[in-house]
Amino acid sequence: MSVTDKLLRLFRVDRQIGGLEGRLKSAERFLAAQKKALADLVARHESLSAQMRQLSASCANLEGEASAIGERIEQLRERMNTASTNKEYQATLVEVGKLTADKGRLDEQALELMEKIEELKGELETLEGEIGERKKMVEVATQQRDERAEEIREKVEQLRAQREEIAGEVDASAMRVYEARRERFDDDDEIMAALVAQNLRRHEFTCGSCMMAVPVDIVTSLASGRLCTCTSCGVILYLEEETAEKLVAGKK
Numbered sequence: 001m002s003v004t005d006k007l008l009r010l011f012r013v014d015r016q017i018g019g020l021e022g023r024l025k026s027a028e029r030f031l032a033a034q035k036k037a038l039a040d041l042v043a044r045h046e047s048l049s050a051q052m053r054q055l056s057a058s059c060a061n062l063e064g065e066a067s068a069i070g071e072r073i074e075q076l077r078e079r080m081n082t083a084s085t086n087k088e089y090q091a092t093l094v095e096v097g098k099l100t101a102d103k104g105r106l107d108e109q110a111l112e113l114m115e116k117i118e119e120l121k122g123e124l125e126t127l128e129g130e131i132g133e134r135k136k137m138v139e140v141a142t143q144q145r146d147e148r149a150e151e152i153r154e155k156v157e158q159l160r161a162q163r164e165e166i167a168g169e170v171d172a173s174a175m176r177v178y179e180a181r182r183e184r185f186d187d188d189d190e191i192m193a194a195l196v197a198q199n200l201r202r203h204e205f206t207c208g209s210c211m212m213a214v215p216v217d218i219v220t221s222l223a224s225g226r227l228c229t230c231t232s233c234g235v236i237l238y239l240e241e242e243t244a245e246k247l248v249a250g251k252k
């Protein structure tokens, strides 16, 4: 078996492993997205809760102040009933008027805060509903991820063992070329590609990856079993059985 044939076996095993792991990765990405969405909702909930606690405290302060003024007004009213002079009565009346206006402003501010608090309560309730839904999604996504992981575990183990065996038969320099491509490119088509015979009689061949012309001397070298890369894109070229047969037939 030529070095290219061995690499091709390796490449096919790697592609299977990649396909299986790709399915797991997509399940993991989905799970991560669900967790992120949940974390965002929880953070928003925390921020609104803090806002609400602050507003409630401010509101309680305003109510406290208003009620203290209310008590003071009551005291002044009693004093008015027992006022000995008209001057004293009038002075107290003015003070009551001023305090009543102050209390009115505080009541109004407290009311505004209470309205905001009610609004926040509504928002928090909606958020709690969304958080509940999102938690269910995280559960479903976790389950899917675990199922996927379990589904592929055994098969991937088998393939990895197979890979190791094949890799052990490939010579080191070819292995380095192959692993370098694998590291550089995510797309399988840029690691190994078939030589495409466009026109056998006219010796027209192209690279299955970049579609650029492949010189005849490389085709000859490839047919003799040597490791060949595309002169344009550097992909490792291989011969499909059909093309190899045609090449042999063409020589006769």
Ligand SMILES: [Zn+2]
Binding pocket: 207, 208, 209, 210, 211, 212, 230, 231, 232, 233, 234, 235
């Ligand atoms: Zn190419």
